[in-house]
Amino acid sequence: xxxINEHGNPFPEHDHGHPEPGHGRGRFxxxxxxxxxxxxxxxxFGPGFGPxxFGPGFGPRGFGLGGSRRANRGDVRAAILSLxxxxxxxxxxxxxxxxxxxxxxxxxxxxxxxxxxxQLVDEELIVAVGEGRRTEFTLTDDGKAYVAEHExxxxxxxxxxxxxxxxxxxxxxxxxxxxxxxxxSAATDEQRQAAIEKLDETRRAxxxxxxx
Numbered sequence: 001x002x003x004i005n006e007h008g009n010p011f012p013e014h015d016h017g018h019p020e021p022g023h024g025r026g027r028f029x030x031x032x033x034x035x036x037x038x039x040x041x042x043x044x045f046g047p048g049f050g051p052x053x054f055g056p057g058f059g060p061r062g063f064g065l066g067g068s069r070r071a072n073r074g075d076v077r078a079a080i081l082s083l084x085x086x087x088x089x090x091x092x093x094x095x096x097x098x099x100x101x102x103x104x105x106x107x108x109x110x111x112x113x114x115x116x117x118x119q120l121v122d123e124e125l126i127v128a129v130g131e132g133r134r135t136e137f138t139l140t141d142d143g144k145a146y147v148a149e150h151e152x153x154x155x156x157x158x159x160x161x162x163x164x165x166x167x168x169x170x171x172x173x174x175x176x177x178x179x180x181x182x183x184x185s186a187a188t189d190e191q192r193q194a195a196i197e198k199l200d201e202t203r204r205a206x207x208x209x210x211x212x
Contacts, residue, residue, distance in 0.1 A: 076108050076116050078150075078157035081139075084126060085147045085154075088138040091117060101158060103171060 079098050083089060089097070091113050099107040117137055120126040125143035129136050139147065147154060183195050 075106075075157045076112050077120070078154045079108075080113070080116060080120065080137075081125065081143065081147055081150075082154040082157060084137060084139050085144070088129070088136045090133075090136050094137075103168075 080094055083094055083097055091110065094117075095108055095110065095113055117126070117128075120137075120143075121128060124140055125146055126137045127140050129138060180195075180199075183192055187195065
């Protein structure tokens with residue numbers, strides 16, 4: 001059997017229909033299939049924000065490795081359904097739109113999005129239209145009914161934090177680390193020493209906030 005990867009191209013499966021490691025199972029078959037749970041969690045924040053200060057989990061590109069938030073199992077599924085309720089899209093477009101809607105705080109990997117799309121096809125909630133890289137996904141009538149019945153549940157997929165501060169925090173840390181990166185490569189010893197003192201003050205102030 002052949003499956004479909006993030007490029008819309010077939011990938012080989014082992015004997016007995018088992019997919020190669022890291023790929024979703026089966027293929028986008030435009031209709032018939034089983035119903036069942038779907039969705040896979042995304043990546044989390046990297047290490048480094050602890051007693052030792054800002055560590056390897058932070059970098060000039062943002063918070064953690066790739067700036068991803070840790071998604072619950074159903075988040076990717078709910079996000080995909082809510083976006084397809086607005087307009088048809090391909091897998092890459094869904095990943096890009098999720099990142100844009102969360103200001104970069106959440107960018108699911110192809111390894112979570114494409115198996116979830118396959119599962120939604122199997123559930124007959126969406127259908128694949130086109131071939132290869134031109135494949136787009138759109139809601140079926142059952143999918144439209146599901147979205148209408150679960151509107152509040154699907155909306156919760158975008159709640160990264162109750163007070164909406166997760167994306168702002170992510171952006172603020174990214175800006176800070178962009179400046180810190182410049183000090184590592186372009187500052188004088190005196191400037192770096194002054195920066196060390198300010199960073200130490202900031203670290204202590206942050207621990208006081210956590211202690212409140």
